[in-house]
Amino acid sequence: MSGLTARVRVVRDHFTLDVAVDVAPGEVVAVVGPNGAGKSTLLRALAGLEPVGAGRVVVDGVPLTDTDQGIAVPPHHRRIGVVFQDYLLFPHLTAAANVAFGLRAGGVGRAEATRRAQNWLDRVGLADLAAVRPGRLSGGQAQRVALARALAPDPRLLLLDEPLAALDARTRLQVRGELRRHLRDVAGATLVVTHDPVDAAVLADRLVVIEDGAVVQTGTPGEVARRPRTEYVARLVGLNLLAGTAEPAPEGRSGSRVRLGTAAPVVVPGRHAGPVYVSFRPAAVALYAEPPGGSPRNVWAGEVVGLEPAGEAVRVEVGTAQGPSVVAEVTPEAAADLDLVPGAPVWAVVKASEIEVYARG
Numbered sequence: 001m002s003g004l005t006a007r008v009r010v011v012r013d014h015f016t017l018d019v020a021v022d023v024a025p026g027e028v029v030a031v032v033g034p035n036g037a038g039k040s041t042l043l044r045a046l047a048g049l050e051p052v053g054a055g056r057v058v059v060d061g062v063p064l065t066d067t068d069q070g071i072a073v074p075p076h077h078r079r080i081g082v083v084f085q086d087y088l089l090f091p092h093l094t095a096a097a098n099v100a101f102g103l104r105a106g107g108v109g110r111a112e113a114t115r116r117a118q119n120w121l122d123r124v125g126l127a128d129l130a131a132v133r134p135g136r137l138s139g140g141q142a143q144r145v146a147l148a149r150a151l152a153p154d155p156r157l158l159l160l161d162e163p164l165a166a167l168d169a170r171t172r173l174q175v176r177g178e179l180r181r182h183l184r185d186v187a188g189a190t191l192v193v194t195h196d197p198v199d200a201a202v203l204a205d206r207l208v209v210i211e212d213g214a215v216v217q218t219g220t221p222g223e224v225a226r227r228p229r230t231e232y233v234a235r236l237v238g239l240n241l242l243a244g245t246a247e248p249a250p251e252g253r254s255g256s257r258v259r260l261g262t263a264a265p266v267v268v269p270g271r272h273a274g275p276v277y278v279s280f281r282p283a284a285v286a287l288y289a290e291p292p293g294g295s296p297r298n299v300w301a302g303e304v305v306g307l308e309p310a311g312e313a314v315r316v317e318v319g320t321a322q323g324p325s326v327v328a329e330v331t332p333e334a335a336a337d338l339d340l341v342p343g344a345p346v347w348a349v350v351k352a353s354e355i356e357v358y359a360r361g
């Protein structure tokens, strides 16, 4: 099979990584997950930099790791491109010589390697800096040289670990756009580790979410953002997520009720039964300083736990006495009018029509 097919298990004292990932040729997959989830360990295992306890890593049909057969191709013979934060440029070589290095190591002759290195520096917009050594490059420029060095040998597998993390916000925006263009042209499989949901959404065709050493969700950025399956993913994409059990309304009535442990059940659109997730946007939560009049459904009484700015709005975390905590998004004016300070009593109301429901498990 072409592209990457991998299953790796790495066991440490207090941590086990056990994941399977497949990446098609030309596909860009972002690996996301909380700190310590095992993202870097996965990339390092694929690169041959981390001993694999059990598993197989196959690129374009060639086994690079196979613990059953005793195969462990050393990192420099894997013919893969890597941009890792600790895999720095050679300080004593010029930008052009850094890019040519990988080509030379792959058996390309000196003149051809120099020509192709220059061509790659052109492509990443650094033609004028070919003769400069890394010490005189900015962070963004060095990152582009590292990318050119990884891409120049036309690798069948490209691994990028937080390629934009070291850049300031403005450079990041620019380099992210360029990186996206370059990754679109890569014929091989690409895996990129990132903490940033925007990087993931911009760069990747598909996300693989890893938590505590295991894959917990995979899908296009849109699918994952619409239907998160874990607390971490929900927070990452800025949605409220509650787990519960649905039962459809009695015959002749629309909608369903979802029980959430001890909290009051929520009323949701559509007919659902069994274990479900319920998700909704913070902006779909209205807050009141007094119990709301009429008989709105889905009202939780609680208190303000914390507030933080979110763009032009204010995000308010509301803890409820018996149930879930929910995040609301209100205007700064509303936050002031409602006198929202930590500890203040508040009533949160979610419109049923704004709630998304999907099966768990």
Ligand SMILES: Nc1ncnc2c1ncn2[C@@H]1O[C@H](COP(=O)(O)OP(=O)(O)OP(=O)(O)O)[C@@H](O)[C@H]1O
Binding pocket: 012, 014, 015, 033, 034, 035, 036, 037, 038, 039, 040, 041, 042
């Ligand atoms: N060299 C090491 N020796 C022992 N344990 C390690 C080593 N490197 C990482 N770990 C542990 O392995 C687990 C996975 O770490 P890893 O760096 O792969 O996570 P990560 O998802 O990349 O995290 P981050 O987002 O913080 O970079 C963590 O529990 C970490 O403490």
